[in-house]
Amino acid sequence: MVPITTLHYLVVAAALFALGVIGVLTRRNVVIVLMSIELILNAVNLNLVAFSRLWGLHGQIFAIFVVTDAAAEAAVGLGILIAFFRNKETVNVDEVDLLKW
Amino acid sequence: MLESLTSYLTSNTTPGQAGNVLWALIYIFLVFGGVSLAVMAMNWLERKALAHFQVRLGPMRVGPHGLLQPIADAIKLLTKEDIIPDNADRLVFWTAPLIILCASFAVYVVIPFGPTHAITDLNIGILFMLGVSSLSVLGVVMAGWASNSHYPLIGSLRSSAQMISYEVAMGMAVVSAILMTSLNRSGTGTLSMIGIVEAQQQQQIWYLFKFFPLGFIAFLIFSIAMVAETNRAPFDLPEAESELTAGFHTEYSGLRWSLFMLGEYAAMIAVSSIAVTLWLGGWLRPFPHALSGETWDLVFSLIPGFIFLILAAVAFLGVVRMPKDPYFRVQTMGLAGFGFLLGLIGLVLFLGPVRERIQDIFWFTAKVAFFMYMYIWYRATFPRYRFDQLMRVGWKVLLPISLGVLIGTAIVGVVD
């Protein structure tokens, strides 16, 4: 069996990133778009931690900060979602078009 | 393979650390069986103790003094009809009790019953335990959502809000205990469960008494938070029958409800084990340094045997006081047999080699049993908190006090 190198983890992270981007670009439900953004952040984290194996613990510190930021962003994003849902009773991204000309 | 069986017995690490899969599996089965037995015993003890607190007798019919009542309950629950509500989400309905069960049982992987009597010893033991026990909130939320009915939904929202509120105070109290582990000679603390108890052994003080009253207040905060975390009285509004008709597990019947109950009792034992490990010295016997020496070691090592002999004596007293009616003959014989079994275990615990190995496990189990009895005592004594009072206590009382204790511990630790 091929020994597992850093490249294997990077390929997994790239695939996860691509799946997250697909989710953001193609889904209409805002909650699922936010969850796809979490997938993207996780892919970045995996990349950071995989590289920290080569170059020291700084990648892990960055990963911890990314997790913290993801928590803050999820909280604010869901707050916006609740505020918008209260106004318009829909969770479709297509219908967030109040400012459209 | 036989060599791996016997050679492990003389090593001094946990099976997980040694990479010994066979012994790890044996320990896992032992812990799983022990916890299941403890849950059944806890079920019986709760009903009997609550009854005696309320000046009544509790279950008396099923076995002698209701000793076989948990088995009767288990048979009843297993043979009940499995009802799933009409528009319930079947997948989520089915996985919710499994998540709670797995989260509660996964915590037992790192609980140290002795310096080598644990399934494994992770370097991030406490972090792992806090994280995995917080996964049971997900099971609660899923159970309420999947039931497609308003009582479970409100119950699960309240229950999960309560659990995540008290997790914060719990975490702070745990951190203040971890801070104390770094006050040893090498100056580095540890997050591993075995390391925490060894730090208490090295600093020759249980963290309950360290920097009095800081350690004690942290212990009290953790005790209160752990009662709220496991949805037990007096914080059991989300599952109280008079309030919400059993809250998030209203729509669960039979085997699924018993999985919830199993998960709840397992979580109770797990958080009690965390409290025992962090503040009460884990497997250390009382006064290892004040009363040290060969004779005191011998005296303390005879205590397990004596306790079982006292229990056997109580069982035989019950035999003597049984009515002489022929209807009770089978029960009398059963109780006498049970007393005989307890006496036999007590006598076995007096033997030399058994005494040495059983010491750590006995003291750990005794301390956890003390916590279990306190749970029942709280349930019998305190009235229920209303939900807004509950949240107020969690955020406005426990969190500031735990922050203060944390800062105080840090300052005293540096200054001392």
Place this chain on the structure above:
Amino acid sequence: MAPVATPFFFYFLSFLTLASAILVITRKNAVHSALALILGLLAQAGLYLMLYAPFVAGVQIILYAGGIMVLFLFVIMLVNLERAQKEEQFNRQWLAGILAAGALGALLVAVFLKGRALFPASTQPIAEASNTQQVGELLYGPYMFAFEIASLLLLVAMIGAVVMAKRRI
């Protein structure tokens, strides 16, 4: 201590992660997506453990799976998604989206394969036993400023979320 059966666990955990990611972006029911995401996050914590990062794995379980996903599930329960389940799930640009993401993924993999020679020859021996201590020393040493800014960020996010979700300010 040498890790046990590393290739097996790597393939198993990465399969779980990618399968749950696919489930997240394809499920109609938002609760099922959230559950799949939880599974993916836990599998990723396992991948972190394999990369000798136990502290980050613990943080991932506590914060991501035990905190952020609970937040998501609360909001999904508060927001009535029954009507959204019966609507069209994918928008009109779905093909362009998949092609773009596929091109991005292929670009990333091509960059990695080309730049493989730039990686160091061997991995640094990271001690697993003192990982938490070293992370702590780095966080409270060189990265102290970022640490304080992160706590300020969390405070701002908390206030923002509460203000936005209130009915009347």
